[in-house]
Amino acid sequence: MTRIVPPLRLGVNIDHVATVRNARGGSLPDPVRAAQLACASGADGITAHLREDRRHIRDADMRRLREVLLVPLNFEMAATDDMVALATELRPHACCLVPERREERTTEGGLDVIGGGIELAHKLEKLAKAGIRVSLFIAPDADQIARAADIGAAVIELHTGAWCDLLAERRNDEAALEFERLAHAAREGARLGLEIHAGHGLDYSTAETIAALPEVRELNIGHFLIGEAIFDGLEGAVRHMRVAMARGRAAGRPVAA
Numbered sequence: 001m002t003r004i005v006p007p008l009r010l011g012v013n014i015d016h017v018a019t020v021r022n023a024r025g026g027s028l029p030d031p032v033r034a035a036q037l038a039c040a041s042g043a044d045g046i047t048a049h050l051r052e053d054r055r056h057i058r059d060a061d062m063r064r065l066r067e068v069l070l071v072p073l074n075f076e077m078a079a080t081d082d083m084v085a086l087a088t089e090l091r092p093h094a095c096c097l098v099p100e101r102r103e104e105r106t107t108e109g110g111l112d113v114i115g116g117g118i119e120l121a122h123k124l125e126k127l128a129k130a131g132i133r134v135s136l137f138i139a140p141d142a143d144q145i146a147r148a149a150d151i152g153a154a155v156i157e158l159h160t161g162a163w164c165d166l167l168a169e170r171r172n173d174e175a176a177l178e179f180e181r182l183a184h185a186a187r188e189g190a191r192l193g194l195e196i197h198a199g200h201g202l203d204y205s206t207a208e209t210i211a212a213l214p215e216v217r218e219l220n221i222g223h224f225l226i227g228e229a230i231f232d233g234l235e236g237a238v239r240h241m242r243v244a245m246a247r248g249r250a251a252g253r254p255v256a257a
């Protein structure tokens with residue numbers, strides 16, 4: 001039987017280029033220029049999160065990204081009527097529905113797909129009918145994964161934040177258990193026909209580790225990469241991340257072709 005190591009895509013999230021830009025209220029550094037450089041350096045796609053409070057990425061950024069990018073744009077957003085309307089107008093390659101609370105510093109927890117009920121299913125259907133690939137940003141929870149498949153999501157993006165935080169706090173036993181949850185969730189989601197992505201809080205080391213899971217087909221990475229770009233340049237940081245991902249992929253188990 002032929003066994004292959006499936007490709008693993010890198011989506012670079014450019015939110016925090018916009019964070020630096022907004023710090024002075026001007027137009028520099030330009031998130032769109034960063035997106036183009038990230039792509040020229042090895043990113044397979046660009047992720048941008050238009051938050052309701054526009055703390056970083058703004059509507060004009062998303063419109064320019066949609067206009068100029070030659071790689072897939074993954075439009076991250078809350079599942080609100082306004083965001084669905086904007087997304088169906090812009091028609092990005094993909095939308096990732098994420099939970100949002102205004103007072104949060106960053107995304108906390110995964111989308112409550114079960115609690116979203118029929119309203120969430122209708123919003124997902126609207127986006128899909130506009131030709132947008134819909135991803136749901138969820139915790140590695142079997143019931144949430146099953147519901148995501150039930151309502152027709154094409155993709156789930158597994159929230160790696162809890163795992164990364166546990167590692168950072170050197171709570172290694174708990175981190176190992178959380179990684180097993182992620183690995184099981186990836187297998188279960190793939191079994192249900194979902195494409196599996198992962199993201200939040202990933203760095204070179206954790207990206208290498210999760211790259212070994214063959215069911216995971218895309219990593220979305222932002223904050224760490226933009227931070228590293230301060231020291232190594234964006235091109236260097238993206239290339240370093242690609243090497244880490246390739247090393248992890250090679251260490252993983254191949255799958256039947």
Ligand SMILES: CC(=O)[C@@H](O)[C@H](O)COP(=O)(O)O
Nearest residue numbers: 015049098106107137199200
């Ligand atoms: C959903 C997720 O984990 C990130 O893609 C998201 O963009 C985090 O929000 P901030 O970028 O505002 O930290």
Ligand SMILES: NCC(=O)COP(=O)(O)O
Nearest residue numbers: 013199200201220222223
């Ligand atoms: N969905 C995760 C993402 O786009 C980037 O998250 P982070 O690397 O900025 O934590």
